[in-house]
Amino acid sequence: MEAIVPILVLTLIVATFGSLLVYVSSILGPKKHYTKAKYMAYECGLPGEESEKSTVSVRYYLTAILFIVFDIEILFMFPWALTYKEFIASGHGAYIFWVMFVFIALFLFGLIWEVKSKALEWD
């Protein structure tokens, strides 16, 4: 738990610094004055027609779901990579290689299946 203290302290320092920067321009800056155009969303110069809350078709959620699956698979490789040389030193190098080879083959199968099922088409 001790290792987390400096991280929290630094987060606090940076957040304070950032909040101060956001706050300071509200003191130093000129007074607000209202014009109709200024208070519209910055778009193309013409008055905005559609509400900004109108829905858009977002295909990215599928990417996000796929990302979670693959990212967890990659995370499994980190401890494997970390202990790899220890396994080699103790004479189990071929075993640890082939075990992970099966895992990576499954990973690759998943990726190919994803491409074939057109989950990664961007039209």
Next chain:
Amino acid sequence: MGASGLEILINVIKMVAIFLLMVQLVPILVWVERRGSAFIQNRYGPNRVGPLGLTQLLADAVKFLFKEEFRPPKSIAFLYYAAPVVAIIPGALAFGAIPLSAPFTLELGGEIVHFNFQSFQLGIGIVFVLGISSLGAYALLFAGWGSGNKYSLMGALRASAQMISYELALGLSIVGILLIYGTFSFHEMITAQQGPLRFMLMGQPVVVDFLPNWGIFYQPLGFILFFAATFAETNRAPFDLPEAEAELVAGYHTEYGGLKMLMFYIGEYGHMMVASALLVTFFFGGWDLPFGSEGIREAIGSSFLYSLVMHLVFMGKVLFFLWVFIWVRWTLPRFRYDQLMDLGWKTMLPWALFNTVATAAIVVLFNSQGGLS
């Protein structure tokens, strides 16, 4: 205040100093970017304020201070104000976890105390940096969603999809490096990269005297993949679709101005510094100066001064990569969106997998007697 109090004080000073180092590099980098782009495009760039235009950014910063504070009425107040603050936190935290030079010792009240040239030392440094720097996507999402602007929202959506797609290739390209060094600690990794190039071939040690023992010689493909993925993670051209100015005005920070926009810049350049520092640490030996480190250590004697000199070496390498980031931005055109995603998922991910398997096979073949059977 005893020795432990002094130690805490020095650690806090170090923390603030490293954060300020990051922040004060931003105006210099903006100057380099503007002058560099002008140089590449055969024009002058800012050259009026101060020698070579160097104080231009100081003038800009003062101008930013006195800008009107403005929030679009359609925005969500909390998200709108939180986004710039959130933008600088991941970069600062990640930069604090990377060792910027050799550790040093100081004598405090008769005790010899050991310090690292970084804000905090973590055993799982690499995982921490990867995890924290991917939180940068939140700042973009906050800004995009909170601004109440369609361009901002489009930019934020693109940014999140792009960052998660390239994070796969980024994470996987590091597995090769982990296989070679077998550690999550930056210190152990840099220590392992010192001296001339040496490796085991069929159980026999081989030493190549004229090359340093740097990661790039073990992981050339991993270096290329990591390098390309960092461009996407930092939203820099050719992968700067979240703020593609020709399509989306300015992407996620369209509605921001003044100091708030400056903070997004600090975030972006902070991420670039983290990416360059990681590249240097993984593939270019960290603060190691090939064929010179030991000689300098003996010539200087004091461990604190040695640490400072090695810090200059490290920053020299980092600045080189920052220049490469700028150079690439003003040389290559932007990708189209489907090309970007195809490159990430269908090209870089399979190559990173191949790199992992090939590295694993080679490590086994070179280090063990039995081979793969």
